[in-house]
Amino acid sequence: MTYEQATNYLFTRLPMFSRIGAAAYKKDLSNTIRLCAYLDDPHNKIKTIHIAGTNGKGSTSHMLAAVLQTAGYKTGLYTSPHLRDFRERFRVNGEMIDKQYVVDFVERIQPAIDEIEPSFFEITVAMAFDYFVREQVEIAVIETGLGGRLDSTNVITPEVSVITNIGWDHMNLLGDTLPAIAFEKAGIIKQQVPVVIGETAAETREVFEKVAVEKQAPLFFADQQRYVAEWKYEHHQLLMQVSPAGSGERTTYQLDLPGYYQIKNCITVLEVVHHLQKAGYKITDAHVHQALKQVKKLTGLHGRWEVIHANPVVVLDVGHNEDGIKQITAQIELSDHQHLHIVIGLVKDKEIEKVLALLPKEATYYFTRAQIPRALPETELAARAQAIGLNGHTYSDVNTALKQAMSKADKRDLIVVCGSVFVVGEVSL
Known part of the structure; x- marks a missing residue:
């Protein structure tokens, strides 16, 4: 074997x-x-x-x-x-x-x-x-x-x-x-x-x-x-x-x-x-x-407000539940940046609406999913997010979403990848 x-x-x-x-x-x-x-x-x-x-x-x-x-x-x-x-x-x-x-x-x-x-x-x-x-x-x-x-x-x-x-x-x-x-x-x-x-x-x-x-x-x-x-x-x-x-x-x-x-x-x-x-x-x-x-x-710890790129700053964080997202949004407020881009994917068994309600409305969103059966489809995530005023586009995998965010971001912007351990784990940048 x-x-x-x-x-x-x-x-x-x-x-x-x-x-x-x-x-x-x-x-x-x-x-x-x-x-x-x-x-x-x-x-x-x-x-x-x-x-x-x-x-x-x-x-x-x-x-x-x-x-x-x-x-x-x-x-x-x-x-x-x-x-x-x-x-x-x-x-x-x-x-x-x-x-x-x-x-x-x-x-x-x-x-x-x-x-x-x-x-x-x-x-x-x-x-x-x-x-x-x-x-x-x-x-x-x-x-x-x-x-x-x-x-x-x-x-x-x-x-x-x-x-x-x-x-x-x-x-x-x-x-x-x-x-x-x-x-x-x-x-x-x-x-x-x-x-x-x-x-x-x-x-x-x-x-x-x-x-x-x-x-x-x-x-x-x-x-x-x-x-x-x-x-x-x-x-x-x-x-x-x-x-x-x-x-x-x-x-x-x-x-x-x-x-x-x-x-x-x-x-x-x-x-x-x-x-x-x-x-x-x-x-x-x-x-x-x-x-x-x-x-x-x-x-070898990774994925806790982990900065993987500069100009624009790209951060990975495995926060995925209500308290974890609260911590991420508080950290975003402490970070010096021009515009905020959020690449996000969630799993089906989370309190989706409660998590989404904590996220800043002024960000540009890139809705995606991890390649596991538990993942919430990106189209469903986008629809539920848009219903409460979070706007963006959908992407079938996290790396496509992240590349799109990086192509749109100014050097002074902040890109955060979050919502699921599995989404963060699939980032190949």
């Missing part, structure tokens, strides 16, 4: 949420438990940090991995979905999984796949645990796929549990109120394991407090421990001054992830690092400063 044959088998043989949506979502952990048992329970042989949340969990995972590997720990990182290469999901010290390992794993796991009939995500979770054990990682950062309580990753007992925030996404699967969504995310809270919540919200705080008490888990709200006293965005870098709550002291951090929304994620990371230090991890302030300056280089 070649690498191409192995990945084609995974993509076509197994239900894949990113392609078909809710039909691929398995509402219990039994398949993952059986797969891990087949592999001799690798998830019990590694130390982990578990990260859930509506937005920011990918950035937070990469920042923490960067800090840990800068501090000298051999660090695993499991995230999803991938942008361009399947192997992006599995990294050790920033390096993607070896192609031959993928082939060997698929050949080894095929009997279990035939018997258990797991989803694509369940297999990738088992692959991650198995790979990290084989690579003898000292700690692995594990990002949930969807929700928390019933997410396939939720078979681990981590050093720290992390929930970045709660917002509106996947309501068809997680619940149609913020407390209901929070309850699903709170499912990653484990017995006596410290839990860090990134953002305090009146609607969800009680949910976390109740679960934490039941699990005897020490609970910490990151934004109650520290705050950003001052920040600025320059040269595609974020500079921020952070103060402990109740103190006038300030520490300056430079972050190579320029979206202003990374401020919240950075505060979450600093709180998690504090608990790792208390647990005996040898992480210094110098390690944190050094890591945050080069998260992208250390971990």
Whole structure:
């Protein structure tokens, strides 16, 4: 079996949420438990940090991995979905999984796949645990796929549990109120394991407090421990001054992830690092400063207000739900530009009208779609957008749309590609 044959088998043989949506979502952990048992329970042989949340969990995972590997720990990182290469999901010290390992794993796991009939995500979770054990990682950062309580990753007992925030996404699967969504995310809270919540919200705080008490888990709200006293965005870098709550002291951090929304994620990371230090991890302030300056280089993170072209500036951002689009529009307002061009594609199971209502009416739009079954047809997207005053043309693929935007844009304009991880992932510029 070649690498191409192995990945084609995974993509076509197994239900894949990113392609078909809710039909691929398995509402219990039994398949993952059986797969891990087949592999001799690798998830019990590694130390982990578990990260859930509506937005920011990918950035937070990469920042923490960067800090840990800068501090000298051999660090695993499991995230999803991938942008361009399947192997992006599995990294050790920033390096993607070896192609031959993928082939060997698929050949080894095929009997279990035939018997258990797991989803694509369940297999990738088992692959991650198995790979990290084989690579003898000292700690692995594990990002949930969807929700928390019933997410396939939720078979681990981590050093720290992390929930970045709660917002509106996947309501068809997680619940149609913020407390209901929070309850699903709170499912990653484990017995006596410290839990860090990134953002305090009146609607969800009680949910976390109740679960934490039941699990005897020490609970910490990151934004109650520290705050950003001052920040600025320059040269595609974020500079921020952070103060402990109740103190006038300030520490300056430079972050190579320029979206202003990374401020919240950075505060979450600093709180998690504090608990790792208390647990005996040898992480210094110098390690944190050094890591945050080069998260992208250390971990391969892409698609978070990522500038890929100048004159005109072209930015890729994977923000795709209500909160994610709010963050993108706020970042647009901070950006110096003449005219705004937005290349956008959405998937069918999002709150389409709510997302579109957040977008600026003065922009020129290029409606497109990712090449997956879940994608909303560009003609339907354009019709729904035009009904609320967003005007533009339709394009059958993102690269055609982007080329058209670049041909129309002045050198002082801003082009933003957003709406779906899959649209961003297909950009070939």
